Amino acid sequence: MGRLFGTDGVRGVANRDITAELAVDLSVAAAHVLGDIGAFEGHRPRAVVGRDTRISGEFLQSAVVAGLASAGVDVIVVDVLPTPGVAFLTAQFDADLGVMLSASHNPMPDNGIKFFARGGVKLDDAIEDAIEARLREPWERPIGDAVGRIRFDDSGVRTYVDYLLGTMPNRLDGLKVVVDCANGAASVVSPEAMRRAGAEVIAIHAAPDGLNINEGCGSTHMEDLMAAVVEHGADAGIAHDGDADRCLAIDGNGNIVDGDHILAILATALRDSGGLTSNTVVATVMANLGFKIAMEAAGITLVETGVGDRYVLEAMRDGGFVLGGEQSGHVILSEHATTGDGTLTALHLLARVAQTGTSLAELAGAVVKLPQVLINVSGVDKTRLDQAPSVIAAVATAESALGSSGRVLLRSSGTEPLVRVMVEATSEADAAKHAEAIASAVRAELTIG
DSSP: OOOSOBBTBEEEEBTTTBOHHHHHHHHHHHHHHHHHTTTTTTSOOEEEEEEOSOTHHHHHHHHHHHHHHHTTOEEEEEEEOOHHHHHHHHHHTTOSEEEEEOOTTSOTTEEEEEEEETTTEEOOHHHHHHHHHTTTOOOOOOOGGGSOOEEEOTTHHHHHHHHHHHTOSSOOTTOEEEEEOTTTTHHHHHHHHHHHTTOEEEEESOOOOSSOTTTTOGGGOOHHHHHHHHHHTOSEEEEOOTTSOOOEEEETTSOEEOHHHHHHHHHHHHHHHTOSGGGEEEEETTSOHHHHHHHHHTTOEEEEEOSSHHHHHHHHHHHTOSEEEOTTSOEEETTTOSSOOHHHHHHHHHHHHHHHTOOHHHHHTTSOOOOEEEEEEESBOGGGGGGOHHHHHHHHHHHHHHGGGOEEEEEEOSSSSEEEEEEEOSSHHHHHHHHHHHHHHHHHHHBOO
């Protein structure tokens, strides 16, 4: 059996993989592990619990709350809030633990359980492993006044939005913005934050019913947002995913502004204000070559990491850097947040537009994206990737042909028998040609059976 915790908590189909029983057991085990490492020493333990809008979050939240309270943890239930909002309130309420019920951009039937430690930071792998190891162990249950108390707090949205607005360098007066809330956790928070910051806001897909989260909308389905921006003559469109830890954008012409563009805009803004620590931004190896060229031209150093926001965050912590993110729209502004925050990112992106009086399209134009082709080759023995002569030869041929005007990235999946082939080139045709040649070599030499 594989590790229960993935790169972003425990995730699967709700009520099949992610059951009420599992939610209770994980919560109890988390309370025991944190208690044993001294996280609760000298005080009565406290946790913050929130969720996104999917229907299964209702019973899973109840199960988590029950598990924690049965283990002697007092619980503050903040209900529907973005994942970064729960992380923020974990710190704000001086809680020992935060729990978010969400499967992010996944379809509605899925759900997940994500834990935050004191301060709203993600748990270390070692602590997650310890929680998993202690699932369903025998334990002595507290009784009487030792059981946890539960209270519901409806101030979370206001407190979180107040904080976000306090991070902004300037207001958004004069901007018209369309916000696609993915019928998820941003449905109240993001439009309210932008309105209070001075923008004229048109909110779409902001009517969650428990079933429509991420359904044909949000950061994974941006067609409606593109059309709405053009229809309303808006300056920008903002797209979130179900738990609002991502932000992608649309410029006034209806074109996508992805995480690479957003990182470049924010990096330049921080550089200009003197707030970009060591003049450095952190991004993953999947960042487009055009982003790297733009950062070099701007005199900004780029630190590259493996794919995943946790690796970006690790590099930021190690180097003391304040900005990092992914092409997918996970952007971390560590001066203000402990994790990717879609609403925070949107506010600072729009603040740059308002501050400079320059259109989002023009700002994003600093990054000229090279065509990028990604092919996933499944059913292969990924363990032999580095020792496959024909694959190595195909990569060398492509790299020689591309020179400095393109690149090749070969990556094994961490969870499946799958190899990802990514090629960037000056033309879509060249990228596709080289990607297919490498993928064919992978299939020929590494296919299982």
